[in-house]
Structures are given as C-alpha cells and as structure tokens.
Amino acid sequence: MKSRKRHHHHASRADLPALTDRLRRKSRKITGARQAILEILRRHPHPMSNKEIFAALPKGDCDLATVYRSLHLLENMGMVKRFDLGDGVARFELLGEGDDGHHHHLVCTRCAAVVEIEECFTREFEEQIAARNGFKAITHKLEFFGICPRCQ
Secondary structure (H helix, E strand, O other): OOOOEOOOOHHHHOOHHHHHHHHHHOOOOOOHHHHHHHHHHHHOOOOEEHHHHHHHOOOOOOOHHHHHHHHHHHHHOOOEEEEEOOOOOEEEEEOOOOOOOOOEEEEEOOOOOEEEEOOOOOHHHHHHHHHHHOOOOOOOOOEEEEOOOOOO
C-alpha cells in the first residue's frame, strides 16, 4: 500500500454551469445560496466545515441556517459528501458526477490539514471481516490522524 497524494479535484473540473445543470436535472431550484456554496466547494481542495463555507460566502448572501439546509440537501442529492474527521465538526466536499466519494484521509491533529490517501481495503478484505463476524453488506469509513510535517 503505497501512499500518494491524489489530486482529488475531480469535482473541481466541472465548472459552475455544469454543477447548476446537475441541480436542474434533479429538479431542484438553483438558489443563489446553493450556487454560491457549490462555487466555494469547487474552488476549495479540502473538505470545509459549515462555518468555513459561511465565512467564505459574500457577506449578507445568506445566514448560517441556510448554509446548513443547503448542504443537507446537496448531500442528499449526492453532490457533496460529508466527512467527520474526529473533531466533531462535519466537513463537506464536492463530489464529481459518478464519484461515490469513497476515499480516505490523513488528518493533522494540530492544524487540521487533510491529505487524501489513494489506497483502500479490497472488497475481499471487507468480506472476510464481515463473514468472520456474521455481518452482511458492510462498507467502511477510514480516517488516519497524526502530526503533519509542517507541525512536527
């Protein structure tokens, strides 16, 4: 399992018109707030918290509750993915079309820098674990924590 940083801007390649088009195809209203949130996530390479997204929005564009509601909707539509990096703060990342968002992260416990990791458990490994414990239909989420080179 060699680790290499994946440039996970799959979603970033889509421009805003393509993203709003996805909203439209799912017959959702393209509100200014939703568009602004998608644009911020599109430009930002790492998962962002509600508050970070809110802080990046033009002032007076929408309130924090609207950000929460919009992200919840976008998550349900499969356009953004929620990450829990262990600090109790939900973070969100844009998903490219056809991306199931299954990747893992290495998180710095000091500065919260996030590195995406390429490798993943094989399906066989998941099935062994499931079988050994009598489970079916398992999936996994995996985050690694440590201190990044900059903080060491």
